[in-house]
Amino acid sequence: MAIQYTKSITSMSTEDEGDNTDVVKSAVYNITATEGNKSFTSMKTIPLGDVSDDYASYDALTEDVVIGWCEAIMGSSEVVALKRGLEVQFTTPFTIGVPQEKQLPW
Amino acid sequence: MSTKKITGLTELSTAPAVGDLLPIVDISDTTDAASGTTKGITVPTIHKAAGIGAGNTTAEPVKVDISNGRLGVGTNAPTSVCEIVGAGVPFEVTSSDSNGLKVAFTDGTASARGFIGADGTRPFLVANNSGSYLFSIGPQKGINQKAYAAYDDDDAHFICAIINLSGVIRIAESVGSINIPYWSCGGTGVGYKSAMLETDSVTLRSMGDGTTFSVTNPGTSGNTYQILHNQGNGQFSVERTSGALAYTVTVMSDWYA
Numbered sequence: 001m002a003i004q005y006t007k008s009i010t011s012m013s014t015e016d017e018g019d020n021t022d023v024v025k026s027a028v029y030n031i032t033a034t035e036g037n038k039s040f041t042s043m044k045t046i047p048l049g050d051v052s053d054d055y056a057s058y059d060a061l062t063e064d065v066v067i068g069w070c071e072a073i074m075g076s077s078e079v080v081a082l083k084r085g086l087e088v089q090f091t092t093p094f095t096i097g098v099p100q101e102k103q104l105p106w
Numbered sequence: 107m108s109t110k111k112i113t114g115l116t117e118l119s120t121a122p123a124v125g126d127l128l129p130i131v132d133i134s135d136t137t138d139a140a141s142g143t144t145k146g147i148t149v150p151t152i153h154k155a156a157g158i159g160a161g162n163t164t165a166e167p168v169k170v171d172i173s174n175g176r177l178g179v180g181t182n183a184p185t186s187v188c189e190i191v192g193a194g195v196p197f198e199v200t201s202s203d204s205n206g207l208k209v210a211f212t213d214g215t216a217s218a219r220g221f222i223g224a225d226g227t228r229p230f231l232v233a234n235n236s237g238s239y240l241f242s243i244g245p246q247k248g249i250n251q252k253a254y255a256a257y258d259d260d261d262a263h264f265i266c267a268i269i270n271l272s273g274v275i276r277i278a279e280s281v282g283s284i285n286i287p288y289w290s291c292g293g294t295g296v297g298y299k300s301a302m303l304e305t306d307s308v309t310l311r312s313m314g315d316g317t318t319f320s321v322t323n324p325g326t327s328g329n330t331y332q333i334l335h336n337q338g339n340g341q342f343s344v345e346r347t348s349g350a351l352a353y354t355v356t357v358m359s360d361w362y363a
Contacts, residue, residue: 085256
């Protein structure tokens with residue numbers, strides 16, 4: 001089964017800048033790799049810098065637009081590296097094994 | 107009565123008594139006619155068809171305690187205005203929007219005092235009355251994570267901006283982990299200096315002017331990393347400089363930003 005990647009924005013930080021209100025200054029970008037019932041996610045807070053010529057009102061933004069901004073800032077090689085890092089987790093344990101607290105069975 | 111339409115009868119303008127009767131045609135009972143038998147039914151019995159009744163049964167999961175002004179779900183004796191009782195996870199909040207805040211807390215004022223919620227990767231969020239986040243947990247264990255990223259290469263990775271924050275950077279591998287405390291300072295939205303603890307040698311490092319330091323995971327065949335924190339944009343970067351283990355980087359701060 002091929003790994004499926006999904007991207008999402010889970011929150012954004014805004015600031016007023018001159019005449020422009022709610023300028024998005026950073027966004028929390030997520031990329032999730034899913035194969036069967038297993039999935040792994042990397043999350044990064046991406047600084048988006050100053051307002052640009054393509055300023056759009058906050059309410060008019062779409063998730064795809066903001067994902068595009070984040071990936072333009074990160075660069076395509078970083079997106080590839082994040083995918084590679086997620087892909088490896090399906091076969092290799094990334095972190096040292098420690099007991100996990102769980103719900104009680106009774 | 108038999109000569110009047112229902113619209114012509116005197117209205118009962120108060121709540122019906124428990125034993126008051128409404129006419130109903132029981133289509134399951136064909137005693138009087140093939141189409142059913144007209145009977146009387148009480149209001150509480152009608153409510154049972156919608157699951158409102160005892161409160162503690164599968165068929166009647168809702169109890170409306172009109173004596174005390176309480177609502178119970180899964181209980182026949184709610185002890186507060188709304189009490190939900192059940193096995194497993196008895197209470198669930200679902201928002202059809204992708205917003206992270208799902209529950210508002212208010213008091214006697216009209217506006218919210220705070221919110222809690224969860225989003226696609228962070229299982230717990232706390233926000234103030236205007237919806238600005240104050241605290242979060244996740245996506246991995248740990249508070250106020252600005253980044254959690256997995257890598258398996260030798261490239262330098264810009265993890266996130268660290269500006270006016272303090273906290274811990276955790277670099278984890280399958281053989282162990284390194285936790286690097288940091289304290290940064292700067293102007294408004296501009297990074298300046300920071301101090302970071304080179305944990306493997308317990309050496310305090312002055313950062314922010316482009317200098318770097320290396321840390322090595324003490325586990326068997328652990329990786330070595332070059333750590334960079336720059337002034338200006340607050341760039342915090344990690345690069346695996348030796349070793350071949352895949353790794354994750356988590357940046358946590360002691361306050362939300």
